[in-house]
Amino acid sequence: MSAQTLIDTARTLVAGDKGLLAMDESNPTCNKRFARLGIPQTEEARRAWRELIVTTPGLGQSISGAILYDETIRQQKKDGTLFVKVLTDAGIIPGIKVDTGAKAMAGHPGEKITEGLDGLRGRLAEYAQMGARFAKWRAVIVIGEGLPSRGCIEANAQTLARYAALCQEAGLVPVVEPEVLMDGGHTLEQCGEVTEEVLRTVFNQLYTQRVMLEGMILKPNMVLPGLTCPKQETVDEVADATVRCLLRVVPAAVPGIAFLSGGQSSELASARLNAMNVRFKSQLPWALAFSFARAIQQPALQIWQGEEAHVLAAQQALYHRARCNRAARRGEYNATMEKT
Ligand code: 13P
DSSP: OOHHHHHHHHHHHTSTTOEEEEOOOOHHHHHHHHHHTTOOOSHHHHHHHHHHHHTOTTGGGTEEEEEEOHHHHTOBOTTSOBHHHHHHHTTOEEEEEOOOOEEEOTTOTTOEEEOOOTTHHHHHHHHHHHTOOEEEEEEEEOOBTTBSOHHHHHHHHHHHHHHHHHHHHTTOEEEEEEEEOOOSSOOHHHHHHHHHHHHHHHHHHHHHTTOOGGGOEEOOOOOOOOTTOSOOOOHHHHHHHHHHHHHHHSOTTOOEEEEOOTTOOHHHHHHHHHHHHHHHGGGOSSEEEEEESHHHHHHHHHHHTTOGGGHHHHHHHHHHHHHHHHHHHHTOOOGGGGGO
16 A cells, blocks of 8 residues: 555545544444433444434535444445445545454553554454545543553553554554543643643654654544533633644644544534634644544434434434534534524
8 A cells, every 4th residue: 555545545534624423433332322312222223323324415525534333334224235335425435443442451540541453454454455444543541630640641652653553554544543531620721731741642652653644644632621620711712722732742744633522512512623723724734623423423313312203304413513513624613503
């Protein structure tokens, strides 16, 4: 696989005003979201939900790439068409989550290390052969009493870099996702400090492991106050803190940054991304895009409720969120869009 192909794919993923749709929830995570809404936690229900998503009319206007899960990349529409083909026909590049989950880290109470490197070369070859052109790996960093530890940050950063190197060897663009969680009472300043340290360590490791920065996408958290922090900064303050942090640590060679939503409301995620693009777009070396799961899917899932009769309304809600985030990339999102 040529370096140019990786570069072209990475650039296409963040080109124009489009972004990524994460629909790669593992079965336990997907089941948890279904359970809250009383949707059956079966393979067929997960398949039906994913069929609803990939067949949403016009999705490709706003979505450049969709991240699938191992179960989903093998699934088909009711009529037998593979989801990978449905996406590709809609102009959406298929991607695949390849980590096998964040597990308790030995010697580090309260912290996690993401697993999945063993056998990864073989799995990447299989996914590439199935049509995936990019991949995702998520590391989780917790802010708490004395956390995160250096040990957790370093182990996760090195693992992310080794995953990224293997992806590029296989011709897949790595989406590198070190997520500093928003759970907790920490301040925006603390989130900024931790995010900066994490990203610095990640880029150090990406360099050490010889990852080509031009052929990757960074998927970070926004710099936010913890969910239970009494002081909740304004949208513009969050945008300023996030961009300031990224400018310090993300090399200009990286083509794009696609944020995770992390449990923010759909509207806030759009508004914050919009503010970053309004205030800074013309001065930044990389594109500021989105790679949301909950902030795109959740309103649609709540409408669907597992009912065939609700499919069209749910697709409209999904399309609407994708369109709002597309507008946010241009800096043209505003609250009145939510009323249309
Ligand atoms: P959220 O946007 O729901 O945080 O999910 C993004 C993601 O892909 C997590 O790995």
